[in-house]
Amino acid sequence: MRRMSRDDADMPWSPDKYTQALHFAARAHHGQTVQGSEMPYLAHVCNVAMEVMTAIASTSDRIERPDLAVQCALLHDVIEDTDVTYEQVETAFGDVVAQGVAALSKDDRIGGKSEKMTDSLQRIKDQPREIWMVKLADRITNLQPPPHYWKAQKIREYHAEAKGIYEALGEANAALSRRLLAKIEDYRRYF
Numbered sequence: 715m716r717r718m719s720r721d722d723a724d725m726p727w728s729p730d731k732y733t734q735a736l737h738f739a740a741r742a743h744h745g746q747t748v749q750g751s752e753m754p755y756l757a758h759v760c761n762v763a764m765e766v767m768t769a770i771a772s773t774s775d776r777i778e779r780p781d782l783a784v785q786c787a788l789l790h791d792v793i794e795d796t797d798v799t800y801e802q803v804e805t806a807f808g809d810v811v812a813q814g815v816a817a818l819s820k821d822d823r824i825g826g827k828s829e830k831m832t833d834s835l836q837r838i839k840d841q842p843r844e845i846w847m848v849k850l851a852d853r854i855t856n857l858q859p860p861p862h863y864w865k866a867q868k869i870r871e872y873h874a875e876a877k878g879i880y881e882a883l884g885e886a887n888a889a890l891s892r893r894l895l896a897k898i899e900d901y902r903r904y905f
């Protein structure tokens with residue numbers, strides 16, 4: 715993987731860009747925890763970045779813009795889940811990253827959970843493949859044992875939604891789609 719005219723030109727992604735996005739996300743998500751646990755929310759964000767970086771490092775597909783994928787992974791929930799605005803992301807990281815994060819954010823003006831997801835998937839599909847990868851990585855990360863208070867129907871709906879993500883975006887990256895499919899199959903144990 716070669717990059718042009720950069721100090722880190724021989725690295726698969728830029729450690730400095732990773733750190734900039736991580737610190738921005740850490741400030742934005744400060745005090746938040748993962749749903750149904752006491753885990754700091756930043757652990758979720760780092761896990762999504764790790765899944766994306768593992769896919770970049772795998773030999774299945776060549777990724778054109780690894781830094782876009784890594785930064786959007788770290789920032790993917792800041793617009794949806796914090797006070798951070800599109801403009802703030804754009805100022806700090808530029809318009810391509812900001813548009814990626816915006817596409818990964820559900821639009822609260824749309825009523826209905828499945829309508830929100832359909833709309834978000836459609837907007838992600840209008841983005842570069844690096845953004846599709848973040849959505850795949852996000853759902854891989856979220857297919858953990860469900861919170862104890864989730865009812866059977868909610869678990870089945872989450873499983874079906876994951877399949878929809880796989881079908882819509884799986885072609886973006888072979889390593890992530892294989893991994894998501896395995897997680898989807900495994901999730902049946904919680905039915």
Ligand code: NI
Binds near residue numbers: 758762
């Ligand atoms: Ni997420």
